[in-house]
Amino acid sequence: MNYRLYSWLSRASLPLAFGRLMWRSRNQPAYRQRWPERLGFGRVSAPGGIWLHAVSVGEVNAALPLLTSLRKTYPALPVLVTTTTPTGSAQLRQRLGHTVAHCYLPYDLPGAVRRFLDRVQPRLGIVMETELWPNLFAAATNANIPLVLANARLSQRSSRGYRRLAGLTRQTLGQLSAVGAQTSADAQRLIELGLPQSRLNITGNIKFDAPVADTAPGLALRQRLGPKRPVWLAASTHAGEEAAALAAHRVLRQAQPGAALILAPRHPQRFPEIARLCHEQGWVTSLRSADDDTWCDVYLADSMGELPSLMAAADLVFVGGSLVARGGHNLIEPAQLGKPTLFGPHMHNFAELRDITLAAGAGLQVVDAPNLALQLTTLMADAPRRARMGEAAQALVATHRGATARTLALIAPYLETPPG
Template identity: 55%
Template sequence: MRLLYTGLLYLLLPLALLRLYWRGRRDAGHRQRWRERLGFVPTLSPGGLWVHAVSVGETRAALPLIRALLDRYPDRPLLVTTTTLTGSRQVREALGERVQHVYAPYDLPGATRRFLRRVRPSLAVIMETELWPNLLRQCVTAGIPMLLANARLSERSARGYGRIRGLTAAMLRDVTLIAAQADADAARFRALGAPRVEVTGNLKYDLALPTDLPERGRQLRWDWLGDKRPVWIAASTHAGEDDTILDALARLRVRWPTLLLLLVPRHPERFDSVAVLCRQRGFSVIRRSERNACMPDTAVFLGDSMGELLLLYAAADLAFVGGSLVATGGHNVLEPALLGLPVLFGPHMFNFSEAGERLLAAEAAWQVADADELAAAVDRLLADPELRRTAGQNGQAVVERHRGALTALLGSIEMLLEMPPCHPAPGDKAD
């Protein structure tokens, strides 16, 4: 099964490189450092720590852990890898030169072997559910322990992995320890053959906000948005959601004519098309990148910058979190909750089901299915400041109550660093 998988990847490699070139026509960053994806990375000092986070969401979730590792192991080099360009930019913006960054290699035996020879980490910390058979096997062969941190596995993903049960079981045996977010995630990993699983909690609850963030949010609102007008944010939206959100905005502005929508698409390549869509729908739009203040008739403030989502949350009265009106699985609802905002999201929350359910149970969030329900929920919250305040306090309490994953993960990392080198499991032939 692994040979078949690897052969397919080699066949797809030219298409992957062509895709980087094609996306580079819009953003040259996609073409830069492409050799790193084949394992041609700078040679680093041995014995460092390696944290892999796929994109922006995983990187932001990993920040408390990365900062704690920098403080706890100041003498160990710390490498952070990402898969996406946006993830790379998030690393640089949040951590600067405190860590080293390269792109993770494609999951080819030669690329992963080359990458590990040059990086030579003492521990690999892989965020959430990044399961790559060849990379995991090369780590075992090199004697590098692996922690799958903040691991989650939805029912949908578990069914997919179950269709390739042999390959999945071999991958999970290669992982030294899986630190699952919740009991349900742990049970699904075990059902697929993972031998070493513990529940440490969701690292996203351990997010630490900058102390000046609320004040900066108020300042943004005063200087750029219009302090006296109601403001709601639709964050991390995907294709297929923006029309629904704009439908809701049209309904809401009948009753709230000064209402401002902060619209933040998830992916930068959609910024231009979403701006065009807003104007086609008859809304006056200001883009964050234009650095112009909103006018009284501005209906949409398009968040087309990177790394400012928390700031935009801090400037809003309530939040809708996208990726949930379409079958993407939702995005992090804990960030706006920690900022004291009432939270709205759609029916597709399988990637954040536990967090969503906790917020709903605490009356800190509302689930909506379409433009009518979204408009009705926003209208109710705008009309009732006390409801907004109570919901925001409830959400903050949920986040505070479930902190602790960071401490548990640091304990697991300390234990793994003290382990003797790992070796391939009996009967598993290394590539």
């Protein structure tokens, strides 16, 4: 596939893209807002600075240490962050307020990306993790805007997908000025797809450098739930995993009748559905949105951006997206807080992180929902083992810090040279 065919297909799919926004807006009205930005229109308060793209919540969280360092190192340069999702936008505002500008990244149409770059005029573009947009990258190259792929990760599954468009992928990777990969495995996959080796660096995972979250709200929640009760968290769950978590909780309650479950679904549009599921199964359920402090079996975290606090309140964390084939979620946040983790067999998006977590003895992989119940019950009965796993998790984080400094060194030449 070449750029011309890709651009034609992108234009042809535009009605479907806006139709998808309307469909998703049924549960999240924010998807109906700011549509001109999706086509490259809108104002930028302070062009000529640093532009960083973080597609959604996970990428925003990953970018926070780098954004903080960029603002300290280059205080005279304005920072614009683009996201794709409203939840990413909300997370950015919650964590950084209005210290950085924000807009949505336009769809990858030639005219839309040109308009975007013309009004932003960045000194440098930083794309977090692996978002490869052929028209955007080509337009940046034509405008002499250097592009850096930071904190890059590429699973085997994603690599196979990009290989189906081998020519276009090679051309797109060739537009990058530099790449900072998380691991040697990510680096090798990028080289195999056509990235010039001279532009590749292994910088590590920036998420290891994130400051430890304020634990006070989590400790306060634990007091409200009951300080002596066993408490576990099912974090970032997807469809099917809430039922598995509730089934595991029922098994745990047979051994420890006072145990409480904090349930944190990944997507806010599913909050009402999960609340109904809890009530239908007869669980006494409190909702975070109701600020309900009454005694409960299940505390449903129907809110966004509070996952670290929820982890601080728990004795053990199950990381979702892993019992179903979604590829898993990041294991670093619970590790920072010294929480032992459980996760399912589908961790292909975080394979290297899974492997080092298992090797360090900081987490356990379960094979299916019944095994989750077994491992949960076993670990919740063994406080010394949980303590050892938590200590191993924090040691693992300490060993892998430093990615932010290496990434700053990678991008410094593009910011310290006068523009033009």
